[in-house]
Structures are given as C-alpha cells and as structure tokens.
Amino acid sequence: LAKTTQPISMDSYEGQEVNITCSHNNIATNDYITWYQQFPSQGPRFIIQGYKTKVTNEVASLFIPADRKSSTLSLPRVSLSDTAVYYCLVGDEDTNAGKSTFGDGTTLTVKP
C-alpha cells in the first residue's frame, strides 16, 4: 500500500481557497487517490476520488499531476463548517477504502 504524507495542520479564514497537498511517491499504476473529511465525533465522509488530471464535484476539486506522486485537494471559499480533519488515501479499487491506511490526516481550522 502506498504511504501518504500530509501536513499535520493548516489554518485558513472564511472565504479563502484552501489547498491541501498529499505526497504519495510510491503510488502504483492501479491506485486511486481518495479524500475523506471527518468532523469531531463523527465517522469520516467521502469527499472526492481521482486517478489523474483533475476531478471536480460540488464540494471540492482534486488536482493530480502527470507523475501522480502527489495530489492536491482544493476547497473553494471555505466556511467555518469546513473545519475538520482531511485524510488522503491511496489504493486500488479492489483494495477498497478499508484496506487503505488512514494516517493522522490534516487538521484544517477555518477562522472567522
């Protein structure tokens, strides 16, 4: 399983765009990149998944460069409710989320 590295914490202000980068130098050809969000006292929640280039949904965008050794989760115009821990996971579709490793994640704090 590819190991991932993320910043431990980030601070932002309401209305700003936040970019969280994840390094995964040993990503395999079949691996996908998946991001989860976790609020205090809740289970993680799927945000977005991608394989290459750019993926966008109603919540976030995921940018993946051609070498796929890193990825960036972009949250547009954050609000206080985006304060949470964000996890980057890497694994193949057959592995499924459960056999990927949830590291310590990135704690994002959005300030007024």
Next chain:
Amino acid sequence: NAGVTQTPKFRILKIGQSMTLQCTQDMNHNYMYWYRQDPGMGLKLIYYSVGAGITDKGEVPNGYNVSRSTTEDFPLRLELAAPSQTSVYFCASSRKQEAFFGQGTRLTVV
C-alpha cells in the same frame, strides 16, 4: 436509507468484562470494516470482511474478534476488556473506494 448503523453509541466497561459492538448496513455492500480511533489520531483497521463468512485481520486485531454470518451484519467482540481498548470504534462498509461510516461507539474501559 439508514446507511451504516452502530450500537451502542456509548459504553463503559469494567476491566475484564466482555461486550459486542453491533454494526449493520443496508446498502448490500460486500466489504465491511472495523476501525478504532484514539484521541487526536487517525483510524486504525482492526478487522475487515470481504463478504459473508470471510474475515481477515487488519493492523490492530489483538483483543478483538469478528464474525460475518450475513451481508448486513458485522459485529465486533471484545472478550476481556482492557484500558488500552478505550477508544472510539467505527464500522464502515464500502463499494470500490467509497466507504460509508457509522457514527461510532465511544468505549471507555475502567
């Protein structure tokens, strides 16, 4: 849709007691998982199952047991509770790499 349901939400156990954490999902997912999360830390995989009758160990299986007799249910058993098992336990089910988590069970062993 109920999704993934865990019971109980909170429990206090005495050292040496046993209990079963219940988990059920109504999405017909083959894959199910149990994690524990200690304060300020990420999630660690305890056990997982790829389908009814099939289970396997994760990263931290010691002190726990599981069974998977149906697609819907995946209970986690603690036989001899220890203070080190004080944690929040999350059950999840998944298709592909999108996992759906329950609300968690906060367990304290005293």
